[in-house]
Amino acid sequence: MSDTPTLDLDRALGFAILSRSVRGRLVRIGPALEEILAAHNYPLPIERLLGEALVLTALLGAMLKDDQGQLTLQAQTENGVVDLLVADYRAGELRGYVRFDAERLAEMPVEPSLFALFGKGYLAITFDQAATNERYQGIVPLEGASLCEAVSDYFERSEQIPSLIRAHVERIDGIGCVAGGMLLQHLPEGEEGGERLHVRENDAAWEHASVIGGTVKGEELVDPSLPLETLIWRLFNEDEAEVRVLSAAQLAKGCRCDPDHIAEVLLKFPDEERAEMADADGVIAVNCEFCSRTFPIPLERPA
Template structure:
């Protein structure tokens, strides 16, 4: 395994396989891209950490898509939770995300509230859209686990019956004070994919138990340390394996993809009287993007009147 990673390793996802263990994996670390997303909002630290971990999960899962135009969306909703909505998505290396929450109720909690304290009776929806094949997959799992990572593991176990390890972590850089987040994703491949009989898949296969045990030792300090190349993290975990194949890295970036023309098209579908109610005294409709906080000002005169 040749190390070709940068000295300071940010905003990449690196895939790998361990053929003898019938395992595939991803490791990622977010830095500047994460900081740009968080900077668009004035979230308290608890929410920043939550969103950082969710974006890391989106990067891990989204980077497995083979369709360049494919999209991975994570959406967590609650019933009576302090966090009532969390949305993240990934498309061709671009990440975005936002959180809606009750600031007053959040202020009454401690510094490290549990996932249940934030979401109460909530659920996590994981959606894979692949336009090239016109396929859409969605799985929903309850947020009754201790972490988002465990919820993701439950998704793959329930929806696809694939044993999975997910490790997520976020912490502030000691020098810059900015958030850095990292994640590890491991899966025991369906046996049919490895040339074996899929019907004989086992959740307690010895080769998977070995990989699972190693992956579970990965800590936040390593995942969020930019001085450790991602390839080195893989080597630290699996250096005793006879072969580890490193795949091409996927660059990651903050890109909201909000578009003024698209917003105008959406507003044009509303009746003229409803658009008039949305507008201010100057005839301007202001639309805020929940993802990046960009503001779009659309004048009523921009809408073409329907043909007679």
């Protein structure tokens, strides 16, 4: 038998506290996060920012019932040190990218605030349902001390769903960068698994669950030796008669850039525009910012 401990990484796990009409989800990302970060030599503040964004994307994306649906989280500003952050989730696959001003970032403290990084910006969360071809997008100001607070603000403003969100990012010896997070929500009216009631901020059942959930520690969220099921039990077993563990999802890095798809997209441009894109050898170089790869696409495709 191997003495090597099993590490609980790259997984999302849902749970529900039915007696309190509360649903929750835990996410912990390790090797998948390292693979995403490896495409760019991000400095530590940007690494932490992207790690938090990917955790939030996985927490929200794992709620999609459509396997081919996509959740995209995008934060953008015109004059910030970070002018674009984008992360998305589809069927357990994650990808993310941050565009920033390296010179301005180097002049900032080691742990800059969210406002210092973005200034005045906005956060957009987009749900694309492939099965029904429907898209829903909520946009809120990029405010608060962290991305977690900004997403909580999104749920308050756009969904009117009381939510508790926690995330933590840390480098762990022998493993690399690990990001973990938890999402707790009061079930909205008619949600499966909960009573048909109107969600209220001052609901005593929700207040109790959110206080208990708020005791989770950052080191617990990223501890690869602590199974997610055990963390749920540790938080809620003393106060709840039943906590139901729901579906789990494996997480992986998935850029989805494909030369054939890129070529098909380029064919939709007029011939004159495609000719302007090509170099002297008749090749159009298309960059994928997510995975930091360049795809050479011939201007003239073989017959």
